[in-house]
Amino acid sequence: MTPPPADENRLIDWLRRRTGGALIGDLIGDDAAVLPAGSFVVTVDHQIAGIHFPPGLDLALAARRLLAVNLSDLAAMGARPAYAFLALAAPPGFDHRRFFTALLAACRRHGLTLAGGDLARHSVLTTSLTLLGTKEETARWLTRSGARPGHALWLGGTIGESAAGRILIERGAPQAASASLRRAMRKAMRRHLQPTPQLALGHWLGRQQEGAAMDVSDGLARDLHRLCRASGVGAEVDAAALPFTDRFRMLCEAIGADPLALALGGGEDYVLLFTLPEGIAPPEPGARRIGGITKGQRLVLLREGKHTALPDAGWDHLAQK
């Protein structure tokens, strides 16, 4: 059976009032939502308490994180957020209003309409969000298969900090002597819990003639392998060019992690990894060129003058090398 929250009708009335009728579809009316005709991309992501985020996380943060992680997929396609569909299973006593207030506010900021969903009860907070995105007529959809030998390889922002934040959340933050380290730890945890999808960068990339793009969710090493496989190319990454901040190095020292292993394999960075022809630089201030696309299928890490193979592996494996 499908036990909806006891006060589902009241919740839906409340949602309708909160959105001023901007809701469409099955949360408030029909069995499915009718979309205006158009060209869409679709992405689906799960977020489950205790798996994808800490079980006791503030529901407003959980809602914003769910949306941000999904929006990052739209950013990676060069898409503009259009419609959201939420499947939410929540334990008894769940504060639906806190969750939806944050979700709807974040939807509004990104031009998203919450267009439908499915509510149920479950002992563990389980959310699944489907997003549909559109594009400007003159833009193209970004794909992973657009990398060509000779392209420069770019990152849209820093990597590794989110994984450091996750470790701090899981293990508990150590007593920090310096105020700057305490700040760095807080910032890393926030970065992990509240990633910033690079939508504007994705739109800019969609207006370029060529280049591949994806978002870094499983770590630079694994995701670069995916991009290169999809494009049938190799790549060379310059370790010295990776966007490491002093703050990140300090943080790694405090938690006993190798900065390079964490950056290459930590994941959940939610910055864009993309390629561009030589001579074109993105307008994103935090973007950094980290290497280039090569012929063949080899992925190489250039470090202190030496070339080594970049393995298709996550942090757990890279840290043991």
Add this chain to the structure above:
Amino acid sequence: MTPPPADENRLIDWLRRRTGGALIGDLIGDDAAVLPAGSFVVTVDHQIAGIHFPPGLDLALAARRLLAVNLSDLAAMGARPAYAFLALAAPPGFDHRRFFTALLAACRRHGLTLAGGDLARHSVLTTSLTLLGTKEETARWLTRSGARPGHALWLGGTIGESAAGRILIERGAPQAASASLRRAMRKAMRRHLQPTPQLALGHWLGRQQEGAAMDVSDGLARDLHRLCRASGVGAEVDAAALPFTDRFRMLCEAIGADPLALALGGGEDYVLLFTLPEGIAPPEPGARRIGGITKGQRLVLLREGKHTALPDAGWDHLAQK
């Protein structure tokens, strides 16, 4: 963090082979799936082990049930199945291949392309399916708001049997003296676990000039209230016209349930509830006219010559009356 199944790459390779490249989108390539331009309806449904289906259910049945329940929403819109997106969180040791073999076969039968998804680990099997449907150019989308006073009120098939099946599964089937009762119990459990979405009926309704439609998932009483609210009308249901079979009455006696309460409030029937102008009958053999749409907002049950209010309530409440 998002821990994918350890053998996610192998699983995805296997999926790609199984589908002969018919997969598109993020399960096999990019961060989101690009759809061909068109007009779509979208529906999302959760199915969680222990909540929506018994925890030990055969994974092939679980996959088919997930799809059938969602397809019923498309049927209610008059839509043709087009794309499916699956978020699947499964415990260690989960037999992904059994699940996907059944899901892909069912998708093929309905003309659906599995276009993307998200895989994760979770102690409880948790699935969320997003379906996109299209329509014939000359057809209309069905809605709940199309009921008009004077319309006849129809059901696409029997109701109550699925709820009886659910009770049998939850409580365990009693020792049955007669072979016919044993058959009836097996049939009811199968009806609950493997509903049949009324897609052909939905398509036929979409080609009619007028009329409202929805699928009965929360019980005829609650769902008829929804349809009438959306249309701003009332309704009269003739209890004697409800499609009760002898098998259903025998079953209700065996489990000690009131047939009328179970039919009105049991839910998960996944037959269509719809309205049509007088003089038009659907080609569906199991469809039955059960009453009519009236002016005003009253929902009335006509039973043994007496009119009583039809409450907006589920079986638990109706059975106590």
